[in-house]
Amino acid sequence: MAGRIEDYALIGDMQTAALVCRDGTVDWLCLPRFDSHAVFAALLGTDEHGFWRLGPASPAGAEPPRADRRRYVGDSLILESEWDTPRGTVRVTDFMPPRDGAPQLIRIVEGISGRVPMRSALRMRFSYGRVVPWVHQVDNRTVAVAGPDSIWLDTEADTYGKNLTTYSDFTVAPGDRVAFTISWQPSHRQPPALPDPEGSLEATSDFWREWVEHCTYHGPYREAVVRSLITLKALTYAPTGGIVAAPTTSLPEDIGGSRNWDYRYTWLRDAAITLSSLLRTGYREEARAWREWLLRAVAGDPENLQIMYGIAGERELGEAELDWLPGYEGSGPVRVGNGAAHQLQLDVYGEVTEALHLAHMTGLARNDYASLLQLKLIEYLERHWDQPDEGIWEVRGPRRHFVHSKVMAWVAVDRTIKLIESGDADGPLERWREMRDDIHRDVCEKGYDKERNTFTQSYGSKELDASLLLIPQMGFLPPDDKRVIGTIEAIQRELSTEDGFVLRYPTSGDDAGVDGLEGDEGAFLACSFWLADDLAMIGRVDEARKLFEKLLALRNDLGLLAEEWDPRLQRQVGNFPQAFSHVPLIDTALRLTASGAYGG
Numbered sequence: 001m002a003g004r005i006e007d008y009a010l011i012g013d014m015q016t017a018a019l020v021c022r023d024g025t026v027d028w029l030c031l032p033r034f035d036s037h038a039v040f041a042a043l044l045g046t047d048e049h050g051f052w053r054l055g056p057a058s059p060a061g062a063e064p065p066r067a068d069r070r071r072y073v074g075d076s077l078i079l080e081s082e083w084d085t086p087r088g089t090v091r092v093t094d095f096m097p098p099r100d101g102a103p104q105l106i107r108i109v110e111g112i113s114g115r116v117p118m119r120s121a122l123r124m125r126f127s128y129g130r131v132v133p134w135v136h137q138v139d140n141r142t143v144a145v146a147g148p149d150s151i152w153l154d155t156e157a158d159t160y161g162k163n164l165t166t167y168s169d170f171t172v173a174p175g176d177r178v179a180f181t182i183s184w185q186p187s188h189r190q191p192p193a194l195p196d197p198e199g200s201l202e203a204t205s206d207f208w209r210e211w212v213e214h215c216t217y218h219g220p221y222r223e224a225v226v227r228s229l230i231t232l233k234a235l236t237y238a239p240t241g242g243i244v245a246a247p248t249t250s251l252p253e254d255i256g257g258s259r260n261w262d263y264r265y266t267w268l269r270d271a272a273i274t275l276s277s278l279l280r281t282g283y284r285e286e287a288r289a290w291r292e293w294l295l296r297a298v299a300g301d302p303e304n305l306q307i308m309y310g311i312a313g314e315r316e317l318g319e320a321e322l323d324w325l326p327g328y329e330g331s332g333p334v335r336v337g338n339g340a341a342h343q344l345q346l347d348v349y350g351e352v353t354e355a356l357h358l359a360h361m362t363g364l365a366r367n368d369y370a371s372l373l374q375l376k377l378i379e380y381l382e383r384h385w386d387q388p389d390e391g392i393w394e395v396r397g398p399r400r401h402f403v404h405s406k407v408m409a410w411v412a413v414d415r416t417i418k419l420i421e422s423g424d425a426d427g428p429l430e431r432w433r434e435m436r437d438d439i440h441r442d443v444c445e446k447g448y449d450k451e452r453n454t455f456t457q458s459y460g461s462k463e464l465d466a467s468l469l470l471i472p473q474m475g476f477l478p479p480d481d482k483r484v485i486g487t488i489e490a491i492q493r494e495l496s497t498e499d500g501f502v503l504r505y506p507t508s509g510d511d512a513g514v515d516g517l518e519g520d521e522g523a524f525l526a527c528s529f530w531l532a533d534d535l536a537m538i539g540r541v542d543e544a545r546k547l548f549e550k551l552l553a554l555r556n557d558l559g560l561l562a563e564e565w566d567p568r569l570q571r572q573v574g575n576f577p578q579a580f581s582h583v584p585l586i587d588t589a590l591r592l593t594a595s596g597a598y599g600g
Contacts (some may be wrong), residue, residue: 002027002043002328005572006556007081010072010231011105013096014238017247018105019043020094023064024055024081031149031184032103034237034244034311035264039151039184041129044103044250044334045325046346049129050133050146054092054107054180056085057117057169058464066349067092067159072190072558076208077234078201079558083503088114090172098238099206102152102183102192106200109179111172120159120168122181128322128336131163138191142166150187154195155180167414177546215284219593224552227559228582229281235579240296241289242266242311243274246563248576253332253521253564253574260331262338263575265317266293267308268348269392270579272355277586279362294352295369302376305352307394308338309344318343343390346397349377354474357415360424371425378416378432385439391458392467392506403447404467410439411474419505423468440476444483453486457505464494465505466527469534488534495527497567500547502527522573523562525551528586535590548588561585 008019008027027043029052032034038044042199056065067081078095086414089112099527101509108119124133127147133144133151142153157168157178168499172180179197211233217225245441249262271290278286297313298305306315319339327334356374360366369561391402413436417423420432446459457465468487472479479485495503528551535544554565561573561581563569 002294002378003325004561005562005574005576008556008560008576009072009094010234010247010560010577011077011079011094011096012247013103014097014234014236015099016096016103017234018094018096019248020079022065022066022070022081024092026052026105028248029105030137030247030264031151034235034247037126037149038128039124039126039149039246041125041325043248044322044328045129047123048125049325050124050125051121052105052107052182053119053121054082054109054117056083056090057119061270070331070557072230073205074209074232075212075306076205077230079206082112083115083116084112088174090116090118093201095201095204097204098166102185104195104200105181105182105195106195107180108177108197108201109172111174111176112267113174115171115173117169117171117459117495120155120157120166122153122166122182123164124166128321128334129235130324130327135164135166136159137344141191143191145187150185150423152185153180154181154183154194155336182525201523202425208296208513210578213426215280217590217591219406221589221593224555224559225281225586226591228277228585229283229584231358231560232278232576232579233286234287234578235274235281236286237266237311240312241286241291241293242297242309242313243271243290244311244560244577245270245580246578248575250331250334250561251328251334251573251575253329254330255329255566255569258333259521260315260333260335261340261575262336263578264311264317265308265338265341266297266311267307268294269307269351270343272351274579275355277365277583279358280590281586284362287362287364287530290365291356291359291367291370295367295373295402302373303380305348305377305380306341307343307348308341310445315341317481328484338393340390340396343394343395344384344387345391346381346387346389346405347402347408348393350411350474353412353415355378357418360419360422365426371419374416375425375427378427381409381412382435382537384434384487385435386442393465396507400461401446402465402467403458404457404465404470405442406443406447407471407476408477410436410443413439416458418538440458443476448483453483455483455487456492463506465532466491466495466502466524467504469502469527469538472537473533479534482496483509483536488531488538496531497523499523499567500528501525501565501567502531522566523580524564525554525561525581526567526584527576529581529588531587533591541592541595544588545592550590551585551588 041049125430133146181195246263253259319337321333388399562572562576
């Protein structure tokens with residue numbers, strides 16, 4: 001069985017990523033891209049679906065020992081795991097070097113004390129665990145081939161095959177270093193170059209050290225902010241600038257349930273808010289690359305804006321179920337692709353426009369096509385803002401007039417008006433000012449419950465929605481407006497768990513709720529950060545700080561967050577690590593630092 005979600009560490013090369021468990025097992029890796037088929041898929045199945053375990057040897061049938069300590073080396077994505085055994089101490093260093101050739105996963109075993117017997121067990125399975133490759137030797141290198149894919153294993157340790165698995169048994173003493181490298185290559189090409197593990201380790205360390213030096217945040221939460229920034233950088237597909245929501249698919253929002261989705265794509269919403277955090281912490285190059293990705297993805301068809309695209313801008317992301325995988329802890333189905341790609345979500349126009357506005361305000365070089373795109377998006381909203389949609393949470397039930405969607409439509413118009421007023425674009429200023437006023441009036445009249453003094457999830461509904469917490473953050477209403485304060489307090493009463501964390505909206509257990517799905521889910525971490533932001537904005541800064549620090553305590557030992565927190569099971573759930581959790585962590589840290597609301 002796979003480990004708990006928080007038992008995993010992330011390593012990656014800005015084109016794909018691997019998850020490494022505490023016992024030294026790589027249970028998830030897609031090659032060569034984030035959205036490629038998995039080579040190791042045990043995370044969503046069993047060992048039969050592919051894994052790579054490297055750690056102290058254990059007796060036959062025994063569980064592999066968990067590392068006694070693990071950490072990232074400084075501000076990097078280089079993972080060190082250490083085991084204290086009866087025979088001595090050993091360290092394994094795992095990393096994926098930023099690539100200029102074949103993608104590589106490198107693992108270096110180092111003896112610290114004593115003489116420690118070690119074992120590497122490598123079970124490669126292509127096509128999400130379904131295809132067993134042909135494994136053979138070529139010039140003292142082990143290669144696994146199946147169809148278009150090949151993986152090359154390079155090591156000085158002796159290897160042997162047994163039960164369709166490649167093993168290596170060896171012993172390390174103090175100072176010994178034994179490296180293992182797997183490299184992916186299209187099977188029709190020449191073999192990849194021989195790896196240089198030690199040189200790659202030094203280059204990878206230099207890359208991350210130089211990248212982190214650009215961070216402009218030096219406040220009291222720097223450790224958490226920098227780790228989140230590194231995670232966001234790891235989720236960026238370097239060749240195009242696209243940003244994946246998470247490197248995994250089908251990690252459940254409810255253990256044993258069916259709320260399992262593929263997040264290995266670029267949601268415009270997630271990418272836009274990620275861009276905002278990167279800009280505010282000094283990373284303008286990532287902002288420029290994302291803007292170029294956006295312009296390519298939307299090119300020629302801005303009126304048919306999708307909510308998500310492939311990492312190179314692909315539009316077709318058809319959803320399918322992999323019935324040979326039982327799912328994480330039996331949480332099926334396992335899905336690849338995402339059927340929500342063609343939903344109507346009007347809020348996306350606001351998030352994209354807000355990101356372009358922030359890029360403009362922070363001095364990113366002007367791009368005329370970006371300004372033209374912004375105008376085209378408002379022309380679309382002019383005709384469609386008053387329609388129902390599926391909303392920020394991608395409901396699979398009937399479309400509704402979601403309040404958050406209308407608020408973000410207002411944001412899109414407001415930021416575009418500011419662009420025109422600055423002289424950097426031309427447009428029908430008076431007409432769009434009138435539209436902005438119309439949207440504002442519509443929301444305040446139809447999306448506000450006067451009796452309860454709160455905005456509601458959708459027009460005419462009684463349900464609340466945590467996305468309403470963004471109303472003051474987007475400038476739709478000032479924080480001291482009684483309707484804003486009433487909404488914050490209503491969400492605290494009706495959507496908070498006993499721990500004070502926030503649910504997205506009410507779910508209906510065995511019945512299909514507003515989202516059209518059965519089952520429940522955990523507290524959505526982004527929403528909990530939004531609440532901390534709002535509390536700080538309305539002057540309840542001590543309460544905001546305490547909530548923020550409770551949220552920081554939910555991170556795993558390496559500072560990583562999944563999408564949600566299950567308050568019943570007291571564990572992380574959902575795809576991991578999740579950009580939509582790490583972005584608001586950064587934003588809240590910036591806000592609390594600016595307000596002086598921090599402890600210690």
